[in-house]
Amino acid sequence: MAKKKSIIDFYNMKASGDKVCWLTSYDFPTAQFAEAAGLDMILVGDSLGMCVYGYKGTVPVTMDQCIVHCEAVRRGAPNTFIVGDMPFMSYQTSDEAAVENAGRFLKEADVDAIKLEGGVRVASRIKAIVEAGIVVIGHIGLTPQSSGALGGHKAQGRTAKDAAMVVEDALAVQEAGAQMLLVEAVPPEVAQYITETLTIPVFSIGAGKECDGQLLIVSDLIGQFQAFTPKFVKKYCDVAGIVTDAMKAYCKDVRGGSFPEDQHCYHMIEGEKEKFLSEMKK
Numbered sequence: 001m002a003k004k005k006s007i008i009d010f011y012n013m014k015a016s017g018d019k020v021c022w023l024t025s026y027d028f029p030t031a032q033f034a035e036a037a038g039l040d041m042i043l044v045g046d047s048l049g050m051c052v053y054g055y056k057g058t059v060p061v062t063m064d065q066c067i068v069h070c071e072a073v074r075r076g077a078p079n080t081f082i083v084g085d086m087p088f089m090s091y092q093t094s095d096e097a098a099v100e101n102a103g104r105f106l107k108e109a110d111v112d113a114i115k116l117e118g119g120v121r122v123a124s125r126i127k128a129i130v131e132a133g134i135v136v137i138g139h140i141g142l143t144p145q146s147s148g149a150l151g152g153h154k155a156q157g158r159t160a161k162d163a164a165m166v167v168e169d170a171l172a173v174q175e176a177g178a179q180m181l182l183v184e185a186v187p188p189e190v191a192q193y194i195t196e197t198l199t200i201p202v203f204s205i206g207a208g209k210e211c212d213g214q215l216l217i218v219s220d221l222i223g224q225f226q227a228f229t230p231k232f233v234k235k236y237c238d239v240a241g242i243v244t245d246a247m248k249a250y251c252k253d254v255r256g257g258s259f260p261e262d263q264h265c266y267h268m269i270e271g272e273k274e275k276f277l278s279e280m281k282k
């Protein structure tokens with residue numbers, strides 16, 4: 001069994017150029033698969049709102065939901081670095097609320113780090129959480145919780161002016177003490193500049209290959225989430241198709257009488273059938 005990685009390993013990987021692989025997971029079996037596959041890190045993202053609960057976005061997701069899913073993922077992946085994702089309104093109101101909710105992830109779900117969205121505007125929250133001794137991963141660029149304010153799920157930093165703002169956010173996250181940074185949906189040129197400028201590991205989701213590692217949403221990667229597929233996703237299998245076909249085959253078998261077969265039945269112990277039938281006649 002591979003040893004659980006720590007942030008020191010992620011810093012060493014940045015120095016040596018070894019890429020960090022992470023994926024989201026929301027449940028026990030998927031976390032088991034991720035650990036068996038050798039993922040370095042798992043994010044229990046608030047994307048669970050869409051991928052598990054069928055909400056339109058991440059805004060309705062609560063702390064309690066995040067904690068329950070983190071607990072399940074920890075049980076499935078006891079030797080993997082797990083990141084809890086702070087949901088909307090769990091850190092926006094005050095530094096105190098941010099520290100309290102970040103602490104819940106560690107105390108109740110045994111995660112290794114938390115992630116929160118925003119750069120300059122959440123610098124004091126990051127500082128407060130880091131001062132409480134909790135490992136923080138910043139998240140800038142396209143930040144889904146504030147996609148309304150960004151005008152939708154749009155790539156960020158595509159003009160020189162906007163790119164400079166993304167860089168300003170990246171510097172603010174590092175300055176506030178975050179130990180790692182995730183950059184979402186920004187041009188690879190901008191992500192590369194950030195990766196080379198910052199001393200902390202910088203990871204990409206839709207930000208090109210020059211970062212220190214990559215994240216994808218597991219439901220996209222396995223072809224389970226069907227509402228939409230962002231441009232940056234590579235589908236590695238078609239779970240929706242595989243599962244739907246299996247269900248169709250099951251219905252066909254049941255309706256046609258070919259399931260269950262004898263091998264799927266628990267027969268009575270030898271000699272008991274006759275006793276049973278004569279008992280029923282009494």
Ligand code: KIV
Nearest residue numbers: 024045046047085205
């Ligand atoms: O919730 C999540 O899965 C995320 C990713 C989109 C980065 O925050």
